[in-house]
Amino acid sequence: MSYQPKIVSFLCNWCSYTGADLAGTSRMKYAPNVRIIRVMCSGRIEPTFVLKAFREGADGVLICGCHPGDCHYHEGNYKCLRRYYLLQKYIQQMGLKKERLRLEWISASEGKQFAELADEYTESIKELGPCKVKEVMEVLT
Amino acid sequence: MGENLLTAVYFCGISNEHAEIIDIAEVAAYTKTISLVGEIWHQKDFPVIDPDEVAAKIRGDGIKRIVITGYQPGMFKSFFTKAMVQAGNDPGDVFLACFGEFGAYKRADTERAKAILACAIYGVSFEEAASPEEVDTSLDTLVIGGGIAGIQASLEIANGNQKVYLVERTGTIGGHMAMFDKTFPTLDCAACILTPKMVEVGQHPNIDLMTYCEVKDVTGEPGNYKVKILQKARRVDLATCIGCGTCSEKCPRKAVSEFDADTTLRKAIYIPFPQAVPNKYLIDADNCTYVENGKCGVCAKVCPVPDCINLDEQDELVEVTVGNIIVATGFKVFDAKRIERYGYGKYPNVVTSLEFERLVNAAGPTSGDITFRTQDKKKNWIFAPEGNKPKSIALIHCIGSRDENYHKYCSKVCCMYSLKLAHLVKEKLPDAEVYEYYIDMRSFGKGYQEFYERIKNEGVNIIRGRTAKIDQDGDKLLLRSEDIVGDRLIEQSVDMAILAVGLEPREDTTEIGEMLGISIDSDGWFNEVNYVSDPVDTFTGGITVAGVCQGPKDIPDTVAQASAAASRVLQSILKGKIRKSIKELSLESIEKRAKELSIIMEGQL
């Protein structure tokens, strides 16, 4: 079997998680590599969550929130966006390609977009190849 | 009041048949007794009168207000508005008095027709003038029918901490919705969203769930109805039955399963379906050997709970007192046998949509496999998992609906459920060809049009043109239709045809209507006070209608209406008062109230 990346995905409860559910109820098909964690708001996503995911062997981390202006909590997604730019810089410092972390806006009605995103992101991670953080850390410890 | 509001009354569009229904001459004679009325004219149809002539008359006689009356006076309004403007009057002074708007359809309703007209002449709304006095009410509520409408209404009221008796004629609540596989347009499974509600009803401390019961008699008045409910003998004790199923396993008798739309067999002692609420067995007396001839009784012998099965149990009458009654009796599907040319009942592979709904249901007779009907050992045609699978399926819309020979009305849900079934076929048999024959695609609700587009993209052949007939051709069915948009004649050979049957009133609608004193419209559905502004109340105080029994509806509309009915009930409970029946109001009292209101209004001006 070809290389199957592990992707951890954080979805906000109101838009993106609902959108992912919609992809399901609409029976859209996408790559099985994306594993979803539900949080109430994308603003809840701490940098440690992302780093932890890489530490535990994730090859990519996908964050989805409501579209700008649509946040259920008004501006949580903006907070997330700021953190995202910082985090991308940070993981580059760690030697990871910044593409391994991605932020996208998915609304509750965008089941199709979510399915397409999952496919496309999985492909792009496949191209990047496995992420070695876990191995390295295990050697180090 | 007087000269400045001189009113002309036009009786418009009254055909000879109409005149037979309501005594128009009597209404006209009555109208003359109202002091405001200057002129009465009769106008049969358009185009016969000249607007200039009418305008001249209006000017000449100093008429300030026109009231158009009849069965659909609105059809004439624009003409009179124009005439009023020509005469230099305010176009807003054209009033309508539509008999049907407030349910005057029969000869017996002549008094109401007069009242409706009187209100229009005084320029006040009938709803305002015909406002019955309020009396104290009992706080309990009776809900008749345990489909989604009944369930929703019951929960709504029970969650307001009020007592509800929910009466259901079959052994379980759930109604038609429980039989469906998926719901359109979101495709979530019906059971997934319905069963939690059913469970909630079953467990709710405020709901007295009375399944296998029928309302036999209602007496008393608004706020204090005495209801006689027949508890049909279930012959299994609800309290002690543990639902183990041993009885059913051993029962020697089989009967058709109503829940599976008669497409399969169940035992004489049975649970309608695995998620039934209450999840307890019952005995179908019509098919029980013991009830027939006193021999058998196997179920009682094998039952592990002592005294749980009592084969000699008798029907019992229970009486409850309630303040409000919600009628949510639902519908039945059109009997496709009535249209012979589709061969339903003759060709086994012509199935109705309800049967197909069971067939694709994961909890249905074939666990969701789409198979042909097969004959069992006793020559019953049933759906069985071992049947062969069709390679092509056609869906025919508007069976029994939009048809002057059967039901004139549109059943509202068939287009969308047909699209849904097409999707399910594509999902389960991706290689099967699916054809849909429709007249107009009624994809009107939220997300419906999007759903339609999606089904089109799934490779379903959607053809505008009603199939005219189905013939058997060997193992195949031959459908003849005109593809109107494609400008061709189609003779399509398919393995299975699904008839999208419409909804029709249950046979007992008239009976229930008479018992509760609610009238029935020309299509056989229950009548509301006013279709537009008051779609749940009836002319009998404390009695509201909800769901399809008032007219075909999809699930969201049914749920909304059920909640609306509950709102009427909760309103009266919170006040502790209930309005008496509009139908009991005398013409004099309505007229008097209308007069008072018009004086108040004028005072405000």
Next chain:
Amino acid sequence: MEEPRIGVYVCWCGTNIAKMVDVEHVSKELEKLPDVIISRDYKYMCSDPGQDLIIKDIKENNLNRIVVSACSPRIHELTFHKAMEKAGLNPYLFEMANIREQDSWVHTDRKEATEKAKSLILGAINKVRWHEALEKRSVDINPDTLIIGGGIAGLTAALEIADAGKKVYLVEKTDKLGGHAANIDLTFPFMNSVQQMLNPKIEKVINHPNIELFLETRIDEAFGYVGNFETTIKKENEEIQLKFGNIIVATGLKTFDPGGIENYGYGKLPDVVTSSEFERMLKEGKIQTNAGNDPRHVAIIHCVGSRNSDFHEYCSRTCCMTALKYANQLRSALPEANIYEAYADMMAFGKGCEELYLATSRKNVTFLMFDQKDNLPKIRKADSKHNFEMLIEINDKLSGVTVDVPADLVILMVAQEAHENAKEVAHAVGVSMCGNAFYIEKHPKLDPVATTTDGVYVVGSCQAPKDIPDSVSQARAAAARILASISFGSVEVEVTTAVVNENLCCGCQTCINVCPYTAISYDEEKQVSVVNEILCKGCGTCGSTCPTGAIRSRHFTDQQILSQIEGLLSTVLELEEA
């Protein structure tokens, strides 16, 4: 913390899950995990017997954590919470793994789907380990209600609640009540007067002792939670504070501007009017062309801006019947005129509508059928040799012929769309919007008026186009909910809020800046931040901002999520070893 004793339940959901996920294998594998006492699979976990299974296991095996892997928690989390309560366990010691919507339904390889299911459940098991019991609190319901929008839905809801003897604040942004209905002459399908129905309602609302009316008023953001909201409303320069228990949003919709559809020449051809403009003509009793003549040919075009992905993909629901109504009114006002009706699919679905369609056919109205997606009719000016103003080129699908239709007046049945300030209101009260900027209901079928925010209801055409009877039903449905909650008297509040560990808080006040609800304040005395749990809506943004980790987002704590990540990325084997 007590030793976790976890029960894991894998649902078949009939064949919905079992078809794509080997549920039996999954449940067997999971049984090997430390702390997992029981692992089972069952056909329908949500059914009564399914729930009973959990309850029985909890009691018999002393379970203290439950994981159900089934459908989306958005559907059944509550169901299982209730089952937990019945078994005497705190409902928050529960986690769901979504292996249907986000697994079995979206994948095609059974092996991969099974693997994914395992990992999702491992994540859930790891998370539930750290779950803590949260105590629900119940608060009294403020019996007053705020209704936003004074259209037919708002009026109906207001009267419904006020007639029950409860206080209503009705806020309308314009200077009059009645909304769109006030501009309409007749209703379909029975052609009854709207004014005769509406005016008494408006009268009644104005004079009702229980209704406080605010015209030309806008609302500010609403704070609080079900049963206890508060907001500021602005009327001219005045600001008024209101407190209420429930909110009904009935803001309605607006009509589509057909100027963008080149084919129809709206705005360029003077005798092409929209349905709302024509409605005005009807009310005024003057159906005339721009030049002031009686039109001899009137054409009505359906689906203008509806059912076409270039504009709005959805069907606007009411236009077909309104158009038939117009045909009848035109026939009444202009007995000799030729009336043409160009439709795409005739949506005559309600009570009496099919009959109206037939009655209209009998009134010498010529119907044409066009394709609303491609090949829209094209209106052009007729040249002087014709004795009419315009020609409409229509590809009639029923005859397969492209024909020209003469017209002096063209009525465009314009689509209905969400208000431009729908977003503003959505923010103010906390409701979500779907793709078309209409509000999303909690469940399209079983909960068509509630929203994901408890105590906030959306009724009428602000959630999708609707006719009057449907709006009235919905308004009353929302009223039922509110009356029930008032009747009940109290409501349970969610407790997944943030909480500050005062020992860890350094008093930096970053959290105060990020909180969108001003739910966090600074305790000068203790020099720590304090969360007002009534205002907090539990978004968790403060938690992720807090530099010291003093703020915990209950039910989504760092510990829980980090552990979930660990589970998600491990295999059964790894966890077993651990």
Next chain:
Amino acid sequence: MNQLVNPELKQELLKYGLKEWNDCFHCGNCTAICSLTEQGFLFPRKGIRALQLGLKQSLAGSTDPWLCYYCGECTETCPRDANPAELMMSIRRYLTKVYDWTGLAGLFYRSKLALFIGFILVLIAVIAVGYVKHFETEALMKFGHLFEQLVILAVFGLILLPNIFHMFWLTIVKQKVKAPISAYITGIWHLIWNVFTQNRSLKCETGSFRWFEHFLIVIGYISLLFVTVFLNWFSTTNTIIIWLGYIVGGIVFVFTFHFIIGRLNKKREVTKYSHPSDWLFVIWLFLLGFTAFIVRVLIDTNLIDNNLWLYIIHLIVIAQWGILLVPFGKWTHFLYRSFAIYFAYLKKSALKRQGAI
């Protein structure tokens, strides 16, 4: 250039017996239920559509209305009670008017008065001829025979042939039907076969008895025409011809009588709605057969001289039939249908050549 929608057309058709023209909502049931429809010939719905939109060219250019034998099934199963079968009849009457260059066909369909005057004028003319001939049996019979032949010649040559050509022009030339030459020839055989067997109507759901009736009437009528006009039945003494005359005369009047009874009973769909022209057609056909029969009986019993008035009546019937009903009345449906079948054959060949079917 697109056709202009013309609401006036149905106003015109109202004069040809059209009633509700707009009940149809185009579900396509009628076309699909009809056993005679085939690819390229979709009726009655498309005809109804052309009528609703007032597409004169499409309507006049279509042979479809003639291809229907009126079994009534479309009307029985129509979900909107739009009565497609009767609409087809109205269109046919209208088309009769369209094809007819004299304008009389239209006039007689539209105006009962004109028709009445026509009938009276013919009656007067016949009596006048009788008067001129001094009511002599021999002379009258001779005149009658000559008259028949002349009328047939004139009606065919001056009216029907040009009308058929007009029909050809409208349905084939103007519609740009490009049929191969061979089809024009093979089509003739098709035409003759259909005229004599009426076999298309066998496909109809109404069954073989109706076909048989129709077939016998057509055969009877043609034979009667043949024996009276070309073999001069009334003057012949050839026993075979006399017997043949008796049989076909009998057939014509028995079956037309049955038709009349049917129209009175209104039991079947086909007989529910009768336009005045339908009554005239069956009654006069009946009278034709009946009076011919009686006259022959009188001749054979040598009573004719004393009952000359009966012969005069027969002559009047024949004259009214020949001069009014044949060229301008419902009789033309026999001719137009036969040629419609021929033209449809051409159209079908053209479609086949294009690969459209």
